[in-house]
Amino acid sequence: MFKKILIANRGEIACRIIRTAKRMGIKTVAVYSAVDKDALHVDMADEAVHIGPPAAAESYLVIEKIINACKETGAEAVHPGYGFLSEREAFAVELAKHGIVFIGPNPKAIAAMGDKIESKKAAAAANVSTVxxxxxxxxxxxxxxxxxxxxxxxxxxxxxxxxxxxxxxxxxxxxxxxxxxxxxxxxxxxxxxxxxxxxxxFIIEPRHIEIQVLGDKHGHVIHLGERECSIQRRNQKVIEEAPSPLLDPETRAKMGAQAVALAKAVGYDSAGTVEFVAGQDRSFYFLEMNTRLQVEHPVTEMVTGIDLVEQMIRVAAGEPLKFAQDDIKLNGWAIESRIYAEDPFRSFLPSTGRLTRYRPPHEGPFEDSVIRNDTGVFEGGEISIWYDPMIAKLVTHAPTRNQAIDAMAHALDAFAIEGIQHNIPFLSALMQHPRWRSAKLSTGFIAEEYKDGFKVQHPEDEAARIIAAVAASIDFISTRRRRLISGQIVGRPIPVDPFRCVVFEKDLEFHVKVSEVGGSGTEAEEWNVSLLTLRGREQHTYRLASFWKPGDLVWRGTIDGVPRTAQVRTVPNGFKVSYRGVSAVTFVYNEREAKLAALMPQKKGPDHGKELVCPMPGLVVEIAVKVGQEVKTGEALCIVEAMKMQNVLRAERDVTIKTIKAAPGDSMAVDAVIMEFA
Structure with missing residues (x-):
């Protein structure tokens, strides 16, 4: 077995590989660009080597620099993770020339399957159905x-x-x-x-299903079941799950056998993924093969109990697989949510900046499920424009799909991030979507269900009541704390008025009475919270129990005995509460304050109707118009690149270009003016 390996990657996948290597007693070497000098993977590794400037083409993609880092540190093998050099035949060849082991498939298999065009030719030659x-x-x-x-x-x-x-x-x-x-x-x-x-x-209403294969250097190849990755945005996977809710045992066996046959045909000897596009009738066609570890590999690990990184290392060291196809059993259901630095309320545009708060949910058992969080960031770290915007991969595993979804909803509510925009509100809302929960999926799901983009989900019905109850209870605690600090009346604390008026932004209002039941110190505090809606005059009473204290970003507790979690942020006269994809600013007043607050004028935001502002931090690649040009609705104005993605900014109405304030090559901040309209 290797004594020291180098990870030719960064971010969460580098951290994930390091964790397995440490468990196996293998020392690790990280490589890093100038912008990554303080990154988490650098801190976790036993050694780290600087390999160049931020641009990947000058650092993580330079084979010579990776080989020199191996020689400098004495690393015997290299794990490429995913992306960067992971599917470059030339990289594996050059490593071999220098006596360094590539922890991945042999160069011939990479050449045959790593290139998407060549892989389709190989699949056709092997009589695999192709698109x-x-x-x-x-x-x-x-x-x-x-x-x-x-x-x-x-x-x-x-x-x-x-x-x-x-x-x-x-x-x-x-x-x-x-x-x-x-x-x-x-x-x-x-x-x-x-x-x-x-x-x-392009197959109409397709589903994206992939088979995880694993081979060794002794001719043994097996598959570890499937993953479904149909929830995608711009062809980027957002949610993955294992197994697929579409497949039956017969189809699973057929797809698995086809994937194994293809892997054997090219002499595959590592972890890899054979991807298929499937119809709603369970017909399927070979799409491509990824000759590397997939981003979504954790869901397969959770349902099979097999550490894929460990198996890749053992195979690269020449060890045979210790299990056969009949040994592989799928246990329960796993779901992965990709946490991205992007703004779901602005067409999912990338967001960069410092993570002023990064508090993921607790990993490990939660009721009948398990929570796992693979990440490469930390509180105080920087999300830059140079690399993929992924922050973390949140995974839940439970006996059934619905239980895994509920566990994911809880975990997302418990995930606190500040300093940048992120897609947790969208993921939380998606967990409640009836089409998602009923598994009526396709790769067009997001485009079909959010045709006008993702909007703020306003509270209604039970979600509104729960948010109001949480807001009222934490206001009760906060007010009690202020009264204790302020002083006492004749030797006893100033009493807290149990009556509150909780007002939402969208003209929704509750009259609330909070009754403290008990609990303190090591016991959760408990309250009865009675809510009376002003519309309809319906009354509801909840029993809340929680350890929440002022300053906590997450409210954790139970409501009527059921575990609940919500995000909490303090705002003037109230709280912003986010729960199950619904977010609301709640103002908590006494009744007189509520009447006075209703008379206050609403503040209006700036008018950008005559400007094109940059929706994300990025680099101007192209200006597609000239001063004085008349532009029709939908025509391209410019292209801005951020996190390796090119975004076309188009005219939202007919306009005439008055001035252009940016040029190709300019770096733009969020809301920086690119051009003005007449």
């Missing part, structure tokens, strides 16, 4: 249009060397092919150093 498409070299945009018209719309434009949703576009028309081909090539070049793309038929 109709064009696998040759596409010369230019017009060639791409001719191919698309021959295949028939819609088509998928994909980076040959790609993965992770980068360099991928769906086109429904000639115009979209022209636009998508250019953008896909640019993203492919920026992310993988290879601008080749191919085109294939």
């Amino acid at each position: 109709p498409g064009y696998l040759g070299v596409i010369e230019d945009e017009q060639h791409a249009v001719r191919i698309a018209e021959e295949i028939g719309f819609p088509v998928m434009i994909k980076a040959s060397a790609g993965g992770g949703g980068k360099g991928m576009r769906v086109a429904h028309s000639k115009a979209e092919v022209l636009d998508g081909f250019k953008l896909a090539r640019a993203e492919a070049k920026a992310s993988f150093g290879d601008d080749r793309v191919f085109i294939e038929k």
